[in-house]
Amino acid sequence: MACGSLLLLHHTGRRTGIRRQVALEVIAYERGGDRLSWTVAAGFGPSSAWYQNLRHSPQAVVQSGNRRYTTTARFLSRAAARVTRGPWLDTCGVSGGCQDDAYDDQGCSPA
Numbered sequence: 001m002a003c004g005s006l007l008l009l010h011h012t013g014r015r016t017g018i019r020r021q022v023a024l025e026v027i028a029y030e031r032g033g034d035r036l037s038w039t040v041a042a043g044f045g046p047s048s049a050w051y052q053n054l055r056h057s058p059q060a061v062v063q064s065g066n067r068r069y070t071t072t073a074r075f076l077s078r079a080a081a082r083v084t085r086g087p088w089l090d091t092c093g094v095s096g097g098c099q100d101d102a103y104d105d106q107g108c109s110p111a
Helices: 049-056 078-085
Strands: 005-012 018-031 035-041 059-064 067-075 093-099
Touching: 005 049, 018 049, 049 067, 078 093
Parallel strands: none
Antiparallel strands: 005 018, 005 059, 018 035, 035 093, 059 067, 067 093
């Protein structure tokens, strides 16, 4: 997966509990050994509904193409976000990852 690609994030609404989806641009993707990690940017900052939903319930599903991966979101600090992709990403990076060896049709276990 190249940076600039899109992923579909399946998450849960913090107020309604309804499953939600949002397409997000991948700004960093890493595959290291048995782990995958995606970093996406919150273009509208921490006020983005999907960002607030992940803050409330970080368990999510990342869909890339026809593959789904169950993951837990991790939130980057401002300093870590700058190191990851430079000063233009200065507020809200979100990263998630999963175990490569846990792939199946339902996704993978949280990392």
